[in-house]
Amino acid sequence: MAKGENIYKRKDGRWEGRYPKARKIDGSIHYGYVYARSYRVVKEQLLDKKAQKPFHYTGEIKEFHGRFGEWANLWLTEIMAPNIKESTYASYSSKLQVHVLPSLENRALKKITALDIEKLVKRLAHSLAASSIRIVFRIVKSCFEAAKERGYIYMNPCERIILPKVNKQKVQALTREQQRAVEAESKKTEQGLPILLALETGMRIGEICALKWEDIDFDSSVLKVQRTKQRIALPNLAGQRTKIVETIPKTVNASRSIPLSQKIKEALLHWKKQSNSEYVVTANEHSVEPRTVSYRFERIKQKIGEELSFKME
Incomplete structure (x- = not known):
């Protein structure tokens, strides 16, 4: 258990999480509890509980x-930030x-x-x-x-x-001809790898940017989505308007395993041999951010001369 988390392993093998649900008349805290088979699920549930009901006071009314x-x-x-x-x-x-x-x-x-x-x-x-x-x-x-x-x-x-x-x-999907054109252009350079990943796995752009080689099991042909990357706004900080953060996926279901097709597996193996980074998608051996991948996709669309409504998200 990390300090201050209030997450415990029970004797029956389940994980138990505790969160402040209400304050009694005498000032003591009434707690609520969540249970799950994994630590990660309990932690996600606690975050949801704390965000939905930050802290319900039932005692003396203040002005x-x-x-x-x-x-x-x-x-x-004071109320939302810690949770x-x-x-x-x-x-x-x-x-x-x-x-x-x-x-x-x-x-x-x-x-x-x-x-x-x-x-x-x-x-x-x-x-x-x-x-x-x-x-x-x-x-x-x-x-x-x-x-x-x-x-x-x-x-x-x-x-x-x-x-x-x-x-x-209604989302307009690529036609087979358009997808073949995008794939052909994406295979030409390493910059097209994230586009291939999106087409073959359905991963979100932030998940692709946060993907590491350790997340891919080439023997089992399985890729695990375990984190996401995004640029966030920091309106209160002078001189730094935005910041890149890497976190666990937003929901429990977003953490998932994806089987790899032979096509994307071969592409990943090819670029892995030339990589010196822990991240799969890079620029000058450094991980990239979502808008960089979006720019790359726009350039590919221009090269193949297609007016595609499809966007990477």
């Missing part, structure tokens, strides 16, 4: 007379600062109403897609819910707000 901006900062740094990944924290922080605080920062937390939230949603509709509005809205709603749980507000102004409908677009 909060500050502005929404002050509460949002407190919620994010979520750095990339998630950066995402929350960026979305609050860019999309929410310009409208609500200086408003008293207690005086924000459902009408204010409706106006915020309408304003966001001018610049964001419906799916993105819903993401921002979930963050705002969670922020208000934490204030409600602590007795700082009586009602969550985000309740019963009607959000824009998400129109799901």
Whole structure:
């Protein structure tokens, strides 16, 4: 057990995780528990529990007379930060600062109403897609819910707000001719390897960038997805707007084993012989970031002269 994790191995072979669920009248903590057969699953479940319900106070109600901006900062740094990944924290922080605080920062937390939230949603509709509005809205709603749980507000102004409908677009796949053209061009240089991996395995671009040679079992022809890489925004740090982070996949199901086709196995073996890095996809022997792979794919599309709507994600 790592220090402060509250994860234990039980006598029956299962792992048990403990998280603060509520605070009793006498001030003591009431804990909730999760169980699983593996340490990783329990850790993921604890992260989800802590993020969904940061800490529910049932004791004495305290007063909060500050502005929404002050509460949002407190919620994010003191309540959420210890329980979520750095990339998630950066995402929350960026979305609050860019999309929410310009409208609500200086408003008293207690005086924000459902009408204010409706106006915020309408304003966001001018610049964001419906799916993105819903993401921002979930963050705002969670922020208000934490204030409600602590007795700082009586009602969550985000309740019963009607959000824009998400129109799901059908993903257009490559035709067989287009895929053959992309594969042929990708095989010419090492820079095409991540594109081949995406086509053959269905891996996400961040997973490909974080893939290491140790994750591939060539004897069994199996590849294990165990981590992902992404660039996150750091809006509060002067002089450094973004940062590359490497973490475990976002969900338990994202950690998976993928069988390798003979085609991609041969390509990987070929480039492994020439590699001096622990990472599979590199640039000058250093691992690359997702947008570098995206640039490579755009260049391949230009070379084959195809107007492809397909994008690497």
